[in-house]
Amino acid sequence: MILELDSISFAYPDGASLFEHVDLSLEAKEFLLIRGPSGTGKSTLLRLLCRLEEPTEGTLRFDGIPYADMPPAELRRHVAYVQQTPTLMDGTVRDNLRTPFTFKANKALVSPDDPTLQQYLNDYLLSGVSLDMEAKQLSVGQAQRVCLIRSQLLSPRILLMDEPTSALDPDSAAVVLETARRLRNEGMTILMISHSETTPDGVTGFLKIGGKTVERS
Amino acid sequence: MNTVIDIGPVQLVLCLVFVLAAGGASLAHNLGLGKDLAVGTVRTFAQLFLMGYVLKFVFKLNMAAPVLGVFLLMVAAATQIIHSRVKQRTVPFLLPTFLSMFISYSVISYLVVGVIVGAAPWWSPQYFIPLAGMIVGNSMTAIAVSLERLFSELKSKHAEVEMRLVLGATPEEASREIVADAVRAGMIPSINSLMGVGIVFLPGMMTGQILAGADPLVSIRYQIVVMLMLVAATAIGSVLVVGLVRRRCFGKAHQPLVR
Numbered sequence: 001m002i003l004e005l006d007s008i009s010f011a012y013p014d015g016a017s018l019f020e021h022v023d024l025s026l027e028a029k030e031f032l033l034i035r036g037p038s039g040t041g042k043s044t045l046l047r048l049l050c051r052l053e054e055p056t057e058g059t060l061r062f063d064g065i066p067y068a069d070m071p072p073a074e075l076r077r078h079v080a081y082v083q084q085t086p087t088l089m090d091g092t093v094r095d096n097l098r099t100p101f102t103f104k105a106n107k108a109l110v111s112p113d114d115p116t117l118q119q120y121l122n123d124y125l126l127s128g129v130s131l132d133m134e135a136k137q138l139s140v141g142q143a144q145r146v147c148l149i150r151s152q153l154l155s156p157r158i159l160l161m162d163e164p165t166s167a168l169d170p171d172s173a174a175v176v177l178e179t180a181r182r183l184r185n186e187g188m189t190i191l192m193i194s195h196s197e198t199t200p201d202g203v204t205g206f207l208k209i210g211g212k213t214v215e216r217s
Numbered sequence: 218m219n220t221v222i223d224i225g226p227v228q229l230v231l232c233l234v235f236v237l238a239a240g241g242a243s244l245a246h247n248l249g250l251g252k253d254l255a256v257g258t259v260r261t262f263a264q265l266f267l268m269g270y271v272l273k274f275v276f277k278l279n280m281a282a283p284v285l286g287v288f289l290l291m292v293a294a295a296t297q298i299i300h301s302r303v304k305q306r307t308v309p310f311l312l313p314t315f316l317s318m319f320i321s322y323s324v325i326s327y328l329v330v331g332v333i334v335g336a337a338p339w340w341s342p343q344y345f346i347p348l349a350g351m352i353v354g355n356s357m358t359a360i361a362v363s364l365e366r367l368f369s370e371l372k373s374k375h376a377e378v379e380m381r382l383v384l385g386a387t388p389e390e391a392s393r394e395i396v397a398d399a400v401r402a403g404m405i406p407s408i409n410s411l412m413g414v415g416i417v418f419l420p421g422m423m424t425g426q427i428l429a430g431a432d433p434l435v436s437i438r439y440q441i442v443v444m445l446m447l448v449a450a451t452a453i454g455s456v457l458v459v460g461l462v463r464r465r466c467f468g469k470a471h472q473p474l475v476r
Contacts, residue, residue, distance in 0.1 A: 050383055051470040072471040073385045080383065087380040105385040150384065 001064070002028040002158065002189055003049065003079075005214075008058035010044060018044055020212045021058070026191075028157070031184040031202050034193045036209030042193045043084065045207075045214060046160040049191070050081040062158075073105035080156035084163050084193075086143035093121075093138070094131040097150050112153055120149045125175050140167040148176065152183070159183065161192040177201070221429050233258070272346060281340045288326070288349050292318050295357040302361050305368040307474055310462045317457030318360065322352050325450045333442055351422060351443055352450045355407070359451040363403030363459050370395040371466055371475040378473050388467040396459055403455035407448045414444055 005024040011017045018041040026032070034042050047053040048060065051072050060067040062075060088096050094117065101111035112120075114131055121129050124145040129138065138146060144167050151159060161180070165173035180190050181202030191207070194200075206217045236258050243250040275283045296315040303310070326349040331339030339345070371378060374395060381391035414420060415437070422443050426436040466475050 052379060052383065052472050054468060054470050054472060067470070072382075073387055076383050077385050083376065083380060083383070085376060087376045089377060089380070099381075100384040100386075103381075103385045103390050104387060147380075154385065 001025045002062065004059075004061040004064075006059040006061070008048065008055045008060065010041070010048060010053065011056045017212060019055075019214070022214050024207075024214055024216070026189065028189050029184060029187055030204045031180065031190045032192070032205050032207050033199065033203050034191060034207045034209060035195075040209045040211075042209050043162055045209065046081060046162055046191065046193065049158075049160055050076055050079050052081070071105075073103070077105055077154060078156055079158045079160065080151040080154060081160040082147050082151050082162060082164055084166070086140060086147045086167070088135040088138070088143055088146065091135060092131060093117075093129060093133050093135050093146060096135045096146060097131075097153060100150060100154055106154060109154065117149075120153070121146075123175075124149060124179070125172055141169060141172055144168060145172065145176065148179070152179075156188070158189040158191070161190065163193050163195065166195070272342070275346070276342050279342065281338070284340045284342045284345055287346055288322075288353075289319075291350055291353045292322060295353050295360075299357060299361045299364065303364045303368065305364075305475070307476075308368070308462065308465045310364060310458075310465065313461035313465065314360065314364070314458055317454055317461055318353070318357075321450055321453035321457055322349060322356075325352055325446050325453070329442060329446045347422075348443070348446070352446060355447050356451040356454050359403040359407060360454050360458050362406070363399045363455040364462060366402040367395065367399035367459050367462060367466075368475055370398055371473065375473060375476055382471060382473070388463070388471050392463055392466070396463055399459045400452075400455045403459075404448075404451055407451040411444055411448065414440070420444070 003024075003026040005022050008019055008022040008024075009017065010019040034045065036042050044053055048055055051067060062070065062078060067075060089099065091099075094114070097117050097120075098111050100106050101109055117131055121127065121131075126142060126145055129142055129146070135143070135146065144164060148161070148164060159180075164176050164180075168176060177200040180192060181200065184190050184202055184204075208215045208217055236254060240251055240254055242248070243254060271287065275287055292315065296311060296318060299314055300311050326345060327339055329348055330336050330341065330344045334344055334348075336344040371392065378391045378395070382388070410420075420440055420443070423433075423436045423440040426439060427433055466473065468474055
């Protein structure tokens with residue numbers, strides 16, 4: 001099992017409970033869509049998986065290792081999270097794509113060269129975006145795809161995507177979904193929140209959230 | 218040199234005219250500051266008279282322990298004022314604030330009184346208490362500004378901090394720019410005052426010494442020492458407090474606690 005949730009509960013600081021004793025096991029190379037009504041905890045589930053939130057009870061394991069036994073930066077190198085609102089820092093597109101390689105936890109990874117970065121941009125239908133362009137000038141849809149590339153470059157084993165296509169036009173959304181399918185075929189595990197009724201190709205299952213629990217189907 | 222002209226009780230009471238003038242302005246413009254003005258005036262009289270008697274007593278004793286006790290009390294009071302001014306309750310910052318102020322101010326006060334001024338003993342109350350008091354009073358604002366900036370930036374740049382964390386940054390890497398901004402914000406006023414001193418304003422210590430009959434050239438030397446020690450105290454205090462409090466802004470999973 002690549003991910004295990006063992007009796008996970010989560011409550012907000014004011015005491016309001018969101019999850020109660022959730023048990024879940026995820027195999028590697030799955031492509032799961034997360035669905036559920038608003039406010040039931042879809043984003044919180046992803047945030048728990050990358051430790052941006054801590055459960056009030058229970059144990060999470062990555063590859064059998066309890067989260068508490070792994071340095072958080074090391075875990076996040078394997079479990080990448082793409083935020084719902086694309087967030088870029090000041091600087092060029094190149095700066096944004098290379099910044100993660102300046103962090104201590106990623107020092108062992110080789111920072112990609114310009115042709116590689118440009119190829120990624122082209123693959124995501126961003127051939128009009130130059131590496132020298134100021135990242136904050138990108139449209140929301142373009143920024144979303146740059147954020148996806150930035151996470152992908154770290155070669156994580158699990159990719160958590162919070163509504164990655166919500167700000168995209170149909171063509172760009174199709175590219176993102178096709179990339180997710182391809183990454184899963186290459187061995188990555190994908191968990192994606194989606195409000196869309198249609199099921200993208202390559203999806204291997206669903207996580208339905210509601211009633212303070214998570215069910216597989 | 219002239220002897221000091223004493224201010225008697227009648228003159229002090231006369232000064233209340235200034236407060237009445239301020240109160241009148243508040244009434245005329247419906248500012249609602251009358252109560253604060255009255256409480257502030259009473260506190261000014263009470264606190265300063267109390268401090269005057271305490272200092273007189275401590276000067277008379279001429280022992281290290283009471284001098285350091287007064288210093289400790291000043292730092293504790295400054296910590297409490299900062300705590301009430303900075304509106305952030307998710308992250309406990311009282312103890313780190315006290316510790317950073319105590320450490321930085323002790324070192325600077327000792328260096329100024331014992332080494333630069335060369336007073337013997339180094340805790341000599343006549344020198345240690347006023348100089349340490351100026352350090353505490355002046356850099357207290359800088360520490361409060363630094364902390365306010367730290368918390369407000371962690372809040373407003375929350376998404377950016379999280380983005381760096383999920384890409385593998387440590388809390389230190391994720392908040393490096395915010396920490397630098399917070400320290401800079403605290404230090405700027407003391408650096409600005411280096412530019413304006415002697416031209417735009419005459420500082421309190423220098424004015425006080427001149428009023429007390431000291432040679433203006435001696436006063437300016439003291440003032441130069443004071444200005445430079447304040448820059449150092451502000452810098453060391455801000456760096457220490459922001460560094461210590463920043464650690465508390467992230468949980469054990471390196472997740473941000475200020476949102």
